[in-house]
Amino acid sequence: MTELTYTDLVEDPSTGDLELSERASLRRVAGLSTELSDITEVEYRKLRLERVVLVGxxxxxxxxxxxxxxxxxxRLAETAxxxxxxxxxxRRAKPDPATYIGSGKVRELFDIVVATGADTVICDxxxxxxxxxxxxxRLKVKVIDRTALILDIFAQHARSREGKAQVELAQLQYLIPRLRGWGESLSRQAGGRAGGANGGVGLRGPGETKLETDRRRINKRVAKLRREIAAMDTIRATKRGRRVANEVPSVAIVGYTNAGKSSLLNAITGAGVLVENALFATLDPTTRRAATPDGRTxxxxxxxxxxRHLPHQLVDAFRSTLDETADADLLLHVVDGSDPAPEEQVNAVRQVLAEITRSHESPLPPELIVINKADAADELSLVRLRHLLPGxxxxxxxxxxxxxELLDALAERLPRPxxxxxxxxxxxxxxLVARVHSEGEVLTEEHLAEGTRLSARVRPDVASALEAYAVNGSPA
Incomplete structure (x- = not known):
C-alpha cells in the first residue's frame, strides 16, 4: 500500500500532481492508538474494551x-x-456510494482489521x-458511523427522564431506515398461494415480514416518545414563562462539547454540576440564579x-432543550482556547444555532464570546484568538x-429595567426597598428621617408599587 507524505498532502489538497493510486490510498494517522503496551495485566484481560479501527x-x-x-x-470512541x-x-473526491471507501480499499481495511484483532470499524x-x-x-465485523457513535455516547450519559426520552427518540429515528433482516428464518410472511407446500395450519394469509413488524412497533414507540417530550416541553415552557413574566434576564451557555461550559457555570454560580473531561458529559440543562456586580439577578x-456534523436526529429530538438558547436574552458562547482549531469549533456551534433559530422563527440572541481554559492555552494562541474574535x-x-471581568461584561450586555x-x-x-434591590438597579440610595430615598431603574410593575411614594413628579 503506497502512503502519502504529509508534505504532498498539504501542497496538493485537491488534485493534480499525485498519482491516482496515491491519492486514493489509505493513510495511517499517527498517534491515535490507545492500545496498552502490556496486555498481560489481569484487569485488561478481564475488562477488555471494544477494539476499533477508525476510517475517514x-x-x-x-x-x-x-x-x-x-x-x-x-476521542468520541474513547468516550464511548x-x-x-x-x-x-x-483521499477521494467523494465517498464511494457503495462501500464508503471503495471496494479495493475495503480489502486493505479487512487485512488491517485481521492484523490488529479489531472487532469494530467506525467511519467518520x-x-x-x-x-x-x-x-x-465484507469486513466480517461490526461497522458503525459517526452518528451512531454520538447517539451511543448520549445514551450512556442521559440521566433525566426527558434526556433519556430524547436520546431514545433520536436512536429510533436513526434506526428506522437501517432495519434489515438476517436470513429467511426471520420472515413471517406466507409464500405462494396461502403458504403453498411450506405452509400449514396457522401460516395461511398475507402475514407480514419481521422487518414490517419491527418498523410498525418502532413507529408506535416514536409517536409515544414525541407525546411524552411534548408534555415535558409544556412543563419547561411553563417555568420559562414564569421567568419571562418576572422579567428575569436569562443567559444560555452554548459551545462545543468539552469546552468547559459546566465548569464556567460552577465558577459563576457555585452550582456544583458534574464536571468531567469527556465529550458530552452534560446532556440535561441546568439553570441557576446568579447576580451581576451591581446586584441585578x-x-x-x-x-x-x-x-461537528451533529446528527440531525439529535437536533430534532433535543429541540425543546435547545429552544432555551433561542429564548435567552444573551448567549455565552464558550470556546476552548487550548484546542488546536478553535475557530472551526465556533463555526460548528454557529451552524447548529442557525438551524435552531430557523425552526424557532426568531432572531439569534446577542452573543458574548468567552475563551475558556486560558490556563492550558499558550499565549500565542490566545493572541491569535483575540484577533479572530474581537470583544x-x-x-x-x-x-x-x-x-x-466576565461578570462586568454580562452586566453591560444584559437588558436593564x-x-x-x-x-x-x-x-x-x-x-419595597428590598424588592427594588432584588429586581431593579439602584442608582442612588439615601437614608433620611422620613424614610429611604431611592433613585433606581425598575420594571413597570415595581414602579406602580412605588407610585404612592414618588418624589418631584417622577414616574413612580
Whole structure:
C-alpha cells in the first residue's frame, strides 16, 4: 500500500500532481492508538474494551483538518468506552456510494482489521443503509458511523427522564431506515398461494415480514416518545414563562462539547454540576440564579454541547432543550482556547444555532464570546484568538482568572429595567426597598428621617408599587 507524505498532502489538497493510486490510498494517522503496551495485566484481560479501527474519507480541506476530524472521532470512541487501534484516512473526491471507501480499499481495511484483532470499524461520516450492509458483509465485523457513535455516547450519559426520552427518540429515528433482516428464518410472511407446500395450519394469509413488524412497533414507540417530550416541553415552557413574566434576564451557555461550559457555570454560580473531561458529559440543562456586580439577578443555563456534523436526529429530538438558547436574552458562547482549531469549533456551534433559530422563527440572541481554559492555552494562541474574535473575554473556569471581568461584561450586555423612579419610601415599607434591590438597579440610595430615598431603574410593575411614594413628579 503506497502512503502519502504529509508534505504532498498539504501542497496538493485537491488534485493534480499525485498519482491516482496515491491519492486514493489509505493513510495511517499517527498517534491515535490507545492500545496498552502490556496486555498481560489481569484487569485488561478481564475488562477488555471494544477494539476499533477508525476510517475517514478526506474530500476537502487540508490534511491537518482531516487528521483533526479523525482525532476527534478517536476521542468520541474513547468516550464511548472503546480502544482505538488504528486510524486511517483515504483521499477521494467523494465517498464511494457503495462501500464508503471503495471496494479495493475495503480489502486493505479487512487485512488491517485481521492484523490488529479489531472487532469494530467506525467511519467518520454518516453511512447509508447500503454502505453499512456492504461494509459489514465484507469486513466480517461490526461497522458503525459517526452518528451512531454520538447517539451511543448520549445514551450512556442521559440521566433525566426527558434526556433519556430524547436520546431514545433520536436512536429510533436513526434506526428506522437501517432495519434489515438476517436470513429467511426471520420472515413471517406466507409464500405462494396461502403458504403453498411450506405452509400449514396457522401460516395461511398475507402475514407480514419481521422487518414490517419491527418498523410498525418502532413507529408506535416514536409517536409515544414525541407525546411524552411534548408534555415535558409544556412543563419547561411553563417555568420559562414564569421567568419571562418576572422579567428575569436569562443567559444560555452554548459551545462545543468539552469546552468547559459546566465548569464556567460552577465558577459563576457555585452550582456544583458534574464536571468531567469527556465529550458530552452534560446532556440535561441546568439553570441557576446568579447576580451581576451591581446586584441585578439573572438566570444562567448550561446546555448540551455541540460537535461537528451533529446528527440531525439529535437536533430534532433535543429541540425543546435547545429552544432555551433561542429564548435567552444573551448567549455565552464558550470556546476552548487550548484546542488546536478553535475557530472551526465556533463555526460548528454557529451552524447548529442557525438551524435552531430557523425552526424557532426568531432572531439569534446577542452573543458574548468567552475563551475558556486560558490556563492550558499558550499565549500565542490566545493572541491569535483575540484577533479572530474581537470583544471576547479570556477566562479560566478552573483558576477563576477573568471571571470578574466576565461578570462586568454580562452586566453591560444584559437588558436593564426601563423605568427610572425617584421615591421616598417610609421605613415601614422596607419590603419595597428590598424588592427594588432584588429586581431593579439602584442608582442612588439615601437614608433620611422620613424614610429611604431611592433613585433606581425598575420594571413597570415595581414602579406602580412605588407610585404612592414618588418624589418631584417622577414616574413612580
Amino acid at each position: 474519507v478526506w474530500t476537502e480541506g487540508t490534511a491537518e483538518q482531516s487528521e483533526a476530524s479523525l482525532a476527534e472521532l478517536a 468506552g472503546s480502544e482505538v487501534l488504528e486510524g486511517l484516512v483515504q 461520516g454518516e453511512l447509508s443503509p447500503g454502505q453499512l450492509r456492504q461494509l459489514e458483509e 439573572f438566570t444562567l443555563t448550561d446546555t448540551v454541547g455541540f460537535v 471576547a473575554i479570556v477566562v479560566s473556569a478552573k483558576t477563576g482568572e477573568g471571571v470578574p 426601563d423605568v427610572v423612579v425617584d421615591a421616598l419610601v417610609p421605613y415601614t415599607r422596607g419590603e
